Amino acid sequence: MKRLTSFLFLLLCVSALTKAQTPVEGLNYYLPKTSLEFTLEIEETKFIPGELAIYSDRYLRKPVRSQAEKTYRIVETHMDVIGEADTTKQYTVFVDKKHTIISLQRDNNGMLTHINHEIPPRLKELKPQRLLAKTIKLNPRDYFTEEMLAAGSHAKLAELVAKEIYNIRESRNQLERGEAEFMPKDGEQLKIMLNRLDTQEKALRQLFDGEEISNTFEVKVKYTPQPEKAEDIVFRFSSRLGLTDADDLAGEPYYINIEDLKQVKPLPENMPADKKAKDDIGLIVQLPGKIKVTLGNAKEKLMEQELYAAQYGRLENLSANLFTKKMLTRVRLSPVTGCVEALDIQPIE
Numbered sequence: 001m002k003r004l005t006s007f008l009f010l011l012l013c014v015s016a017l018t019k020a021q022t023p024v025e026g027l028n029y030y031l032p033k034t035s036l037e038f039t040l041e042i043e044e045t046k047f048i049p050g051e052l053a054i055y056s057d058r059y060l061r062k063p064v065r066s067q068a069e070k071t072y073r074i075v076e077t078h079m080d081v082i083g084e085a086d087t088t089k090q091y092t093v094f095v096d097k098k099h100t101i102i103s104l105q106r107d108n109n110g111m112l113t114h115i116n117h118e119i120p121p122r123l124k125e126l127k128p129q130r131l132l133a134k135t136i137k138l139n140p141r142d143y144f145t146e147e148m149l150a151a152g153s154h155a156k157l158a159e160l161v162a163k164e165i166y167n168i169r170e171s172r173n174q175l176e177r178g179e180a181e182f183m184p185k186d187g188e189q190l191k192i193m194l195n196r197l198d199t200q201e202k203a204l205r206q207l208f209d210g211e212e213i214s215n216t217f218e219v220k221v222k223y224t225p226q227p228e229k230a231e232d233i234v235f236r237f238s239s240r241l242g243l244t245d246a247d248d249l250a251g252e253p254y255y256i257n258i259e260d261l262k263q264v265k266p267l268p269e270n271m272p273a274d275k276k277a278k279d280d281i282g283l284i285v286q287l288p289g290k291i292k293v294t295l296g297n298a299k300e301k302l303m304e305q306e307l308y309a310a311q312y313g314r315l316e317n318l319s320a321n322l323f324t325k326k327m328l329t330r331v332r333l334s335p336v337t338g339c340v341e342a343l344d345i346q347p348i349e
Contacts, residue, residue, distance in 0.1 A: 026094040027104045029112035031286055031338045032083035034309035035224040036256075036293065038234065041075040041216055042242060049210045052158040056208040059162035064209050072242040075216060077295065077302045083336035084224070085109040086310070093282045099323040100348070101281070107335055115283075115331040137213065138203040161204050168201045219243050223256060225291065227311055231257050234295065254297050261306070263290040264313050268343040281320045286338035289313040310337045 049066050050056070056064045093112065095101050105114040141149075145164065151157040174180040175193060184190040221243075223234050236244040236251025244251035264287045289312030294304045318340075322329045325348065332342040 025096065026092045026282065027106070027112075028090060028092050028110070029104075029106055030085040030087065030110045031089040031091070031284065031315075032109075032111050032310055032335055033086040033089075033224060034288070034307075034311060034337055035082050035084050035222055037080045037082050038221045038223070038295065039078040039080070040219045040221065040243065041077070042219055043073050043075050043214055043216045044242065045071045045073075045212050045214045047071075047210060047212050050206060050208045052154060052161065052207045053210060055155065055158035055162075059158055060165070060205075060208055062208075069240075071239050072237070073239065074237060074302075079293070079295070079303060079305060081307055081309075081336055082222075083109075083111065083310075083334070083338075085111050089284075089315075091282050091284045095281075098325075099281060099320060100325060100328050101323050102328075109335075111333075111335055111338070113333050113335055115333075116328060117330045117332055137211070138199070138206060140203045140207050143200045143203050158208075161207055165201055165204050168197050168204075172197050225256075225258050225293075225309055225311060227260065230259070231255055237297075252297055254295065254302070257294040259292040259294075260312055261290040261292060264288070265290070265308050265337075265339055267316065268340055270343055270345065271340075280317065281323065283318040283320075285316050285318055285333060285340055286310045287313045287316050288337035288339050308337050308339070310339075313337075313339075 047065065047069050049068055050064065053064050053066045056062050093101070093104060093115075095104070100116070102116050103114070104112065105117070107113050140161075143164075145160070148157060148160045148164070151160055171180065172194060175183070175190065175197075184193055221235050223232070232255065233246045233253045234256045235246055236248055236253050238244055238251040241250055246253075266287065288308040288310045290306060291309050291312055292304065292306045295302045318331075322331075322345070328346045328348055330342070330344040330346075331340060333339070334341045
C-alpha cells in the first residue's frame with residue numbers, strides 16, 4: 001500500500017512538472033527610455049591673411065591681421081526627443097486562445113509599438129544633410145591690369161594694386177557726384193556700375209585685408225536624462241576649437257538642467273474601469289513623467305522646453321480584460337515614452 005501511494009505521488013509530480021515546462025507562446029519586448037538629441041548648427045570661419053598684408057600699412061595706411069586662424073560660433077540649437085530600448089525593462093506578452101491578441105509588432109530596437117493594429121506604410125527616412133552655407137569667394141586676379149600681371153615682386157604688385165584701389169574710389173566719387181566722363185542713362189545703370197566698382201575694390205583689397213571663408217554644419221549631441229541627476233554637462237564649446245568633449249576643459253561648459261514637474265501622464269480616457277483579471281498576460285506600459293529641460297551656459301540660455309520622459313514616470317500593467325473574447329482592442333504605444341498613444345475598443349458581436 002505504501003509503495004502504491006508513493007508511486008501515485010511520483011506520477012502526479014512528473015505530470016505537474018511536465019505541465020509547467022509546456023512552452024507558452026509569447027513575444028519578448030523592451031520598454032523605451034527617453035533621450036534628448038540636440039542638433040547644433042555651428043558656423044566655422046577661417047581667416048586667410050592677404051598675400052600683400054605686410055604692405056597694407058605702407059600703401060593703404062591701415063594695419064591688418066597677418067596670422068591665419070579659425071573661429072567657431074553656435075548659430076542655432078534644436079532638440080528632438082527620441083526613444084531607445086531600455087534593456088533593464090524587458091518583458092514578455094503572452095498569446096493564447098483565451099485572449100483576442102491577433103498581432104504584435106516591435107520596432108527595430110525590440111520595443112513593442114502596436115497590438116492588433118495595422119501599421120501604416122513607413123515613409124523613407126531622410127538622412128540629415130550637412131549644411132554648406134559658404135561665403136562667395138572672389139578672385140583678385142580676375143581684376144588685375146596688364147601692369148599688375150607683369151609685376152616682378154610683391155612690393156611692386158602692392159604699389160600697383162593700391163594705386164588701382166584709389167582709382168576705383170575716385171571713379172565711384174565721380175559717379176556719385178555726377179561728374180564722370182561717361183554717366184549712366186538712368187538710376188538702374190548707375191546702381192549696376194557702382195556695384196561693379198564695389199566688387200572690384202573688395203576683390204583687390206582682399207590681397208591686403210585677407211579673406212574670411214565661412215561654412216555652417218550640423219553636429220548632433222545625445223543625452224539621456226537620469227532622475228538622480230538634475231544638472232549635468234552635455235558638451236563644451238570653444239570659439240577656437242569648436243565642439244569639444246564634456247571632459248575637455250579647453251571648452252566652455254554647456255549645462256543641462258532637468259526639473260521633475262511631478263506630473264504623470266494618465267492612461268487614455270476611454271480605458272475601461274480596471275477589473276481584476278483572472279490572469280496576467282505580461283503587457284506592461286509606461287506612464288511617463290513630465291520634466292522641464294533647460295540648456296545653456298553661464299552667460300545665456302539656449303533653450304527651455306517641457307516634455308514627457310519615460311524615466312520619470314511609473315509602470316502600469318494593462319488588464320487582460322482588454323483582450324477578452326467579447327472585444328477587439330487595438331493599442332498603439334509611443335516608441336519614445338512607452339505610453340498608450342491610442343486605444344480603440346470594438347465590441348465583438
